[in-house]
Amino acid sequence: MPPKPAASEPTSAVHTLWKAYNENTSDRLKFIDAFLVFLMLSGIVQFAYCVLVTTFPYNAFLSGFASTVGQFVLTASLRSQVNPDNKNEFKDVSPERAFADFAVGSIVLHFFVFNWLG
Amino acid sequence: MPQAIPLPSDLSPATVANTASLLRIIALSLISGAAIASRLFAVINFESIIHEFDPWFNYRATRVLASKGFYEFWNWFDPTAWYPLGRVVGGTVYPGLMATSGVIYYGLRALNLPVDIRNICVLLAPGFSALTAWATYMFTKEMKDESAGLLAAAFIGIVPGYISRSVAGSYDNEAIAIFLLMFTFFCWIKALKLGSALFGTVAAVFYFYMVAAWGGYVFITNMIPLHALVLILMGRFTSRLYVAYSSWYVIGTLASMQVPFVGFQPVSTSEHMAALGVFGLLQIVAFTQLVRSHVSSKQFQDILFVALVSAGVLGVAAFVGLTYKGTIAPWTGRFYSLWDTGYAKKYIPIIASVSEHQPTAWPSFFMDLQFLIFLFPAGVIMCFHQLRDEHVFVIIYAVMASYFAGVMVRLMLTLTPVVCVAAAVAFSSLLDTYLDAHEPEPEASATDSAASVDTGKKPKKEKAATGSALADLVAAATPTKKGDAPKFKGVYGTDTRFMIVMNAIAMLSFFVFHCTWATANAYSSPSVVLASQNQDGSQHIIDDFREAYYWLRQNTPETAVVMSWWDYGYQIAGMADRPTLVDNNTWNNTHIATVGKAMSSSEEVAYPILRKHDVDYVLVIFGGLLGYSGDDINKFLWMVRIAQGVWPEEIQEPNYFTPQGEYRVDSMASNAMKNSLMYKMSYYRFSELFGGGQAVDRVRNQQLPKEGPTLDVLDEAYTTENWIVRIYQVRKEDLLGRDLKSANAFAKGKKRKRSKPASRRRALSAAAST
Numbered sequence: 001m002p003p004k005p006a007a008s009e010p011t012s013a014v015h016t017l018w019k020a021y022n023e024n025t026s027d028r029l030k031f032i033d034a035f036l037v038f039l040m041l042s043g044i045v046q047f048a049y050c051v052l053v054t055t056f057p058y059n060a061f062l063s064g065f066a067s068t069v070g071q072f073v074l075t076a077s078l079r080s081q082v083n084p085d086n087k088n089e090f091k092d093v094s095p096e097r098a099f100a101d102f103a104v105g106s107i108v109l110h111f112f113v114f115n116w117l118g
Numbered sequence: 119m120p121q122a123i124p125l126p127s128d129l130s131p132a133t134v135a136n137t138a139s140l141l142r143i144i145a146l147s148l149i150s151g152a153a154i155a156s157r158l159f160a161v162i163n164f165e166s167i168i169h170e171f172d173p174w175f176n177y178r179a180t181r182v183l184a185s186k187g188f189y190e191f192w193n194w195f196d197p198t199a200w201y202p203l204g205r206v207v208g209g210t211v212y213p214g215l216m217a218t219s220g221v222i223y224y225g226l227r228a229l230n231l232p233v234d235i236r237n238i239c240v241l242l243a244p245g246f247s248a249l250t251a252w253a254t255y256m257f258t259k260e261m262k263d264e265s266a267g268l269l270a271a272a273f274i275g276i277v278p279g280y281i282s283r284s285v286a287g288s289y290d291n292e293a294i295a296i297f298l299l300m301f302t303f304f305c306w307i308k309a310l311k312l313g314s315a316l317f318g319t320v321a322a323v324f325y326f327y328m329v330a331a332w333g334g335y336v337f338i339t340n341m342i343p344l345h346a347l348v349l350i351l352m353g354r355f356t357s358r359l360y361v362a363y364s365s366w367y368v369i370g371t372l373a374s375m376q377v378p379f380v381g382f383q384p385v386s387t388s389e390h391m392a393a394l395g396v397f398g399l400l401q402i403v404a405f406t407q408l409v410r411s412h413v414s415s416k417q418f419q420d421i422l423f424v425a426l427v428s429a430g431v432l433g434v435a436a437f438v439g440l441t442y443k444g445t446i447a448p449w450t451g452r453f454y455s456l457w458d459t460g461y462a463k464k465y466i467p468i469i470a471s472v473s474e475h476q477p478t479a480w481p482s483f484f485m486d487l488q489f490l491i492f493l494f495p496a497g498v499i500m501c502f503h504q505l506r507d508e509h510v511f512v513i514i515y516a517v518m519a520s521y522f523a524g525v526m527v528r529l530m531l532t533l534t535p536v537v538c539v540a541a542a543v544a545f546s547s548l549l550d551t552y553l554d555a556h557e558p559e560p561e562a563s564a565t566d567s568a569a570s571v572d573t574g575k576k577p578k579k580e581k582a583a584t585g586s587a588l589a590d591l592v593a594a595a596t597p598t599k600k601g602d603a604p605k606f607k608g609v610y611g612t613d614t615r616f617m618i619v620m621n622a623i624a625m626l627s628f629f630v631f632h633c634t635w636a637t638a639n640a641y642s643s644p645s646v647v648l649a650s651q652n653q654d655g656s657q658h659i660i661d662d663f664r665e666a667y668y669w670l671r672q673n674t675p676e677t678a679v680v681m682s683w684w685d686y687g688y689q690i691a692g693m694a695d696r697p698t699l700v701d702n703n704t705w706n707n708t709h710i711a712t713v714g715k716a717m718s719s720s721e722e723v724a725y726p727i728l729r730k731h732d733v734d735y736v737l738v739i740f741g742g743l744l745g746y747s748g749d750d751i752n753k754f755l756w757m758v759r760i761a762q763g764v765w766p767e768e769i770q771e772p773n774y775f776t777p778q779g780e781y782r783v784d785s786m787a788s789n790a791m792k793n794s795l796m797y798k799m800s801y802y803r804f805s806e807l808f809g810g811g812q813a814v815d816r817v818r819n820q821q822l823p824k825e826g827p828t829l830d831v832l833d834e835a836y837t838t839e840n841w842i843v844r845i846y847q848v849r850k851e852d853l854l855g856r857d858l859k860s861a862n863a864f865a866k867g868k869k870r871k872r873s874k875p876a877s878r879r880r881a882l883s884a885a886a887s888t
Contacts, residue, residue, distance in 0.1 A: 013413065013421050020412040058382065059375075066372045073364035076404070077315045080357040085411060089357050090313045101315035105365050108319050112372045 032079045036072060043068040063116040070109040078102040122612050123555045138264075145268050146255060150248035153275030156634060157244035160285045160642040163657070166240045169644040171685060171702050173289035174692035176215055177239050179207060180289075183220040184235045191216065198697035199687070200709060201679050202732070209378040210705065214331025215291050218242065243284040243293035250535075251275040253300035258539050260307045260508050261501070262546060270542035276629075278636040279486035279534035285642050292531055295332035298324055300535055302338055303515075306345075306366060307508045313358030318365030325366070326373035329380055336389050337532055341518065342366065343396035345511045350403060354507060360404045367397045391437065402429055471756035474528040483523075485640070486530055488632045489625050490541040497540025500547060516540060545622070551609065552618040558608035646689065648746070660744070666737070666843035667693035669836050674735060681728065682737040683717070683750055683757060684710050690737065699731060707764070714761035718754070718769055720793040725831040725858070728848050735835060736846045740800045742815035743807070743841040749817060751783060754796050784820040798827040799846055802834060807841075830859045 025033070043065060050061050081090050081098035093101070160169070168177045183191040192208045199205040219238050226233050251271040258270035274280055283292040302324045309317035329335040346363045349355065371384045371393070384390045406422055413421070469475055483491050498516045501509035515536045523533035609615060643649065648660040670680065671694045679697045680690050687701020700710045716727040728736070741749035750757075754774070761769040773790035776782050783797065791797055805813040805826045813822040832846040852861040 017409060017413045017421070024412060062375065062382070062385065063372070066368065070368035070372065073368050073401075074315060077361040077364060080360060080404075081313065081315075083357075086357050092312050093314060098315075101319075105315045105319045105369065108323065109369050109372065112369065112376060115376055116372065 026084075029079060029083060032075060032082075036075055036079070039068050039072040039075065043072065057118060059116055059118045063113045063118075066116075067110065067113040070113075071106065074102055074105045074109065077105075121555045122557050122610070122615060125555050142264055142268065146252060146271060149251050149268070149271045149275045152272075153247045153251050154244040156276050156637050157247060157281060157285045159638045160287050160644060161240065163638070163642055164644050164647050164649070164659075166237060167287055167644050167646060168236070168239060168289055168692070169285070169287040169646065170290075171688050172291075173239075173287070175688040175702065176289050176291070177236070178688075178692045179211065180216045180219050180239055181235055183216050184223050188217070188220065191220075199691060199701055199703070200706060201697040201699055203706065203709065205703065205705075210703070212291055212329075212331055212333065212377070212379060214327060214329075215242075215289070215294055217330070218294055239289045240287045243288050243290075244286050246294045246297045247275065247280070247284050250280070250297040250300055253297055253304055254535060254538060257300055257304040257307065257535075258542050260304065260311065261512060261539060262543050265549070266542045266546035269546050270538045273490060273538035273542055273629075274535060276633040276637075277487060277490065277534055277538060278633055278641060279530050279537070281633070281637050282486065282641045283531050285637070287644055291332040292334075295328060295334060296531065296535065298328040298331060299334075299338065299532070302328055303341075303511070306342055306362065307511060309362035309366065310358060310507055313356070313361045315361055315365040318362045319369055321362075321366045322369035322373060325370040326376070329374040330377050334532065335374070339384075339390055339393050341511075341515060343393040344518070345514055346396050346400065347392075348510055348514060349507060350399065352510070354510075355400075355403050355407070357404070357407075359507075360400055363400055364397065367393060388441070395433070395437075398433065402426070471753075471760065475526055478524055478527045478530060482527065482530070485636060487534065487537055488629050490537050490629075493541035493544045494537045495540075497542070497544035500543050501540070512536060512539060548618070549622060552615050552622075554609070556608075557610055660840055660842070662838035662840050662842035663689065664693060665838045666836065666845060669838075670694035670696055670735065670737075670845065673836075678734040679732050680735045680737055681713060681716070681731070681733040683713065683739075683753060685753070686737065686739065696735075699733065707760070711761045711764035714757035715765055715769060717750075717796040718758045718761055718774070718790075718794045721795060721798070721829070721831045721859075723768075724795045725848075728831070729851070733848050736795075736799065736832060736848065738796065738799045738844050738846075740841055740844055741817045742800065742804065745816035746840075746842055747817050749800075749842070750796060751800050752817065754794075755781070757796065782820060783815055783818055783822065785823040792827065795832075798829055799832065799844060801826055802829055802844075804841075830862045 046061065046065050046068065050065070055061055078098055078101075080086055081093050081101075082095045090098070168174055179191070179194075182194055191213070194207045195204060196207045197204040199207075219235070219242055222238050222242070223233070223235055226238075251274055254274045255267040255271035257267075259267035280296060283290065284296070302321050305317050305321035305324060308314070309321055325335070325338055328338060342363070346359060349359055371390075374380055374384050375382065385394070402425070406425065409421060487494075494516070498513055501512050519529070519533040519536050522529040646663050648662075650658045650660060652658045667690065670678075670690070674696065676695070677697065679699065680694065681699045682690060684700040684702060684704060687698040687703075690696055690698050691701060700706075700713050704710060712727060712731070716724040739746075739749045740751070741747060742751070755771065758769055758771050758774055762771055774781070774788055774794075776786050776788055780786075782788075783791070783801070787797070801815075801822060803826055805822055805824055807813070813824070813826075814820070815822060829846070831849055833849060834844070835847040836845040837843070849858055852858055854861070856864070
């Protein structure tokens with residue numbers, strides 16, 4: 001198979017994905033996604049620091065990294081719970097309930113994060 | 119609609135519902151009462167005392183916590199254990215149990231109820247068993263319905279498999295751990311069903327409690343990821359699974375690292391890597407789901423292919439690389455011994471030497487679970503009928519726990535809850551079918567019978583679960599599918615109902631009798647205090663252990679170091695309050711092997727070891743007089759094996775057998791056996807007890823030689839009433855610089871001239887002449 005079409009196919013796929021995402025996602029979800037991207041970047045920076053510079057206060061690194069990862073998945077959970085496409089799956093979880101869950105989860109998570117910072 | 123039994127028809131649904139919930143509450147509280155009451159046999163038959171070995175350490179640690187406060191406990195360094203090394207207790211202990219009793223203790227004191235800490239410790243396990251019954255009720259309710267939940271609660275409340283670890287006084291980690299196990303699983307199922315991050319968080323918090331309480335938390339750490347993985351492989355990934363698992367894993371893992379004994383293990387050992395791997399996999403799957411919702415399927419497949427291949431290669435490479443570099447520790451020995459049952463015997467004799475780590479004998483399944491064990495498979499098959507996500511969990515749990523229970527006796531404990539759940543599901547289905555008063559209508563159409571009788575409902579549900587081939591298989595194997603062909607199928611009349619229900623009641627009552635009998639006779643012995651029956655049937659208490667420990671406490675200086683085999687370390691520390699060389703913590707194999715070497719070698723070899731470790735007293739357990747089989751001579755081969763693991767040239771196991779390969783203690787015994795310190799300490803002056811008659815060891819049923827062994831480096835200090843505990847004092851070096859043997863012979867030579875009781879003199883002269 002010639003390499004050219006194989007290379008262009010994924011790029012176009014990513015392009016259509018980006019377009020579809022922009023068109024189909026509500027502003028609220030985009031706001032959550034922006035937060036998710038920020039958390040991901042923060043996690044990548046911490047991980048790079050740990051790999052490249054030092055792991056020395058390992059517990060501090062772990063708690064920092066866990067706080068970003070934890071916040072990421074909790075926010076991602078919130079996103080899937082309030083996403084109108086998933087309405088059928090979360091019959092018992094209203095958006096308000098979802099936010100309350102998110103808040104409780106984050107508080108518990110950061111309680112342990114602070115305890116573990118050292 | 120025809121009915122087999124007339125039912126009252128003038129009740130409103132609200133009345134029925136209210137009465138049912140009231141009855142449920144009453145039933146649950148009665149079950150709690152029964153669970154607590156049946157565990158009190160130990161207190162009634164004996165007394166309010168801490169049992170066995172490990173509980174004595176927990177009790178001692180709890181006393182420190184109660185008297186000195188939490189921070190002192192956290193930083194507690196115990197210089198008396200593992201003399202002369204000491205033990206950092208705060209960092210090497212699962213503190214959940216002690217913290218629980220500490221909280222209860224301080225809570226009661228705040229209410230001006232000054233309860234003794236010992237009573238809290240003794241009654242903690244029965245109290246938590248009531249909570250376990252409740253947690254099992256909640257868990258089973260998610261599987262089937264409330265009536266199955268009540269049955270499961272009743273089963274777990276009195277089943278001997280759980281009682282064996284939670285009688286009053288059995289103050290061990292398992293006492294609270296089973297409640298935490300069941301409640302964590304309940305929260306996980308609830309989180310998965312609702313897709314609620316709140317329940318995921320609660321599951322994580324209880325998981326943290328479990329990590330703080332018992333090393334068996336690894337079971338949860340691997341069960342939940344396994345469930346999630348199986349659901350993904352079954353094509354049942356949902357956003358609810360993502361929410362439940364992510365929130366549980368992230369918070370639970372971070373929380374588990376707060377326990378000092380666990381530390382960085384969740385990110386650095388192989389036992390915890392499955393959970394991390396499933397977490398990563400879920401993120402990828404969730405992301406691909408999100409992408410799929412935005413693009414067409416052809417493009418999606420391209421993206422998916424590239425992404426999955428690269429992610430898979432990266433993940434495996436990272437895991438292998440990290441394990442190779444040593445960042446991730448490989449599996450520990452205890453885990454290998456779960457897969458390869460012969461592993462422990464070969465490489466870690468100290469684990470194999472513990473009786474509760476032996477494989478389970480099959481009668482003990484019946485002893486511990488009685489009729490539940492044959493309802494258990496039926497319940498698991500019933501889980502295949504509906505095969506909702508939570509049923510998959512029960513099936514996986516049943517398979518894993520059955521395997522582990524077969525490998526190790528103590529893991530029967532993790533099997534027991536799922537047996538109760540599955541058996542309750544099966545049993546309540548049986549009762550549902552036969553207590554339903556409706557009779558099928560002869561000329562009813564298929565839709566009518568589907569609404570009325572349970573058998574009619576099943577085909578519908580099976581259609582919903584056609585996803586897996588296994589479900590099809592099960593459905594094909596069960597006769598319910600054929601229910602469509604003959605129109606009327608069901609239970610007619612009262613006679614069949616009566617027979618089945620009577621049979622069910624009989625099974626239940628036999629179960630109750632069996633449980634009560636097993637609890638009262640097999641599982642309530644404190645093992646610190648032994649009981650035997652007198653000729654007239656009355657109970658005779660043998661209290662040698664406490665007698666000996668009390669003697670140590672009263673007659674030796676507080677710094678006197680006591681050497682014994684590690685089984686008795688916690689008891690000596692707890693009851694005699696004296697420093698010990700080794701105890702049940704078993705963290706330092708070399709130290710234990712040193713004690714094993716001292717016990718199994720001759721006096722000349724053992725004496726320097728004793729002196730180097732500042733040993734003042736040596737304590738051995740000897741059952742030969744009374745027929746107490748759990749004594750040190752029976753454990754002796756393990757001491758030899760463990761010592762051989764460290765000093766293979768000096769100690770060899772075959773030397774302790776006769777040339778015919780028998781393990782003997784009589785005149786045929788091998789030289790190594792006869793010269794070993796353990797043999798000499800056990801049988802020293804034993805034959806004198808028989809006044810010239812034949813001395814018989816009642817445990818091994820062997821006749822001992824008339825001339826007992828002699829001791830040069832030890833003095834007999836104390837022997838208890840029934841000779842179960844014998845304490846020897848280590849002699850100091852001779853003041854004149856002679857070796858102790860010649861000094862002893864010299865002293866005996868002089869003593870012979872003075873007047874002494876005849877029997878003793880004869881024994882001594884016989885010894886001196888050799």
